[in-house]
């Protein structure tokens with residue numbers, strides 16, 4: 001961190017910066033905590049409620065860091081899934097924990113959606129999954145192309161949610 005401060009033309013020994021490297025290390029530990037866990041461990045088919053219909057947790061806010069510039073991108077994730085035939089579902093908060101776990105890594109937006117979808121499919125045995133992520137990237141807003149306010153939308157679809165009617169139902173519930 002000190003080398004980085006020196007490289008941008010700063011003096012890492014001056015008063016305001018002397019504690020910055022340690023502070024950054026603590027901050028990075030939190031921002032990248034998803035690297036030291038398997039976010040899919042959050043998932044557990046815990047509640048045997050015989051529910052086999054669609055479940056959507058939408059507008060989940062998240063903060064992540066783009067792996068190209070190490071600048072933040074942030075926005076909302078919408079996660080729809082259809083449980084498998086045994087009708088067991090996971091706790092709603094676990095869906096948000098899953099998003100957080102993958103977001104707290106150096107990332108690209110596309111991969112967060114894919115990883116969330118694959119975790120729900122493989123760990124929970126979900127019959128269908130649709131993940132939509134919309135985010136603003138600071139590397140596009142505050143530098144480079146300088147387009148604040150532009151938003152990127154990515155999605156990942158698995159299983160029966162590839163079916164057009166089911167996918168349209170999920171998308172209309174997410175947008176509504």
Ligand SMILES: Nc1nc2c(ncn2[C@@H]2O[C@H](COP(=O)(O)OP(=O)(O)OP(=O)(O)O)[C@@H](O)[C@H]2O)c(=O)[nH]1
Nearest residue numbers: 066067068069107108109110137139140143144145
């Ligand atoms: N696909 C994808 N691209 C991303 C993501 N986050 C940042 N990027 C892009 O990564 C690209 C890196 O491009 P480079 O040309 O190597 O880097 P650069 O010279 O800093 O590019 P500019 O940002 O255009 O100035 C840029 O186009 C970013 O917009 C992401 O989550 N997904």
Ligand SMILES: [Zn+2]
Nearest residue numbers: 066068069139
């Ligand atoms: Zn970037």
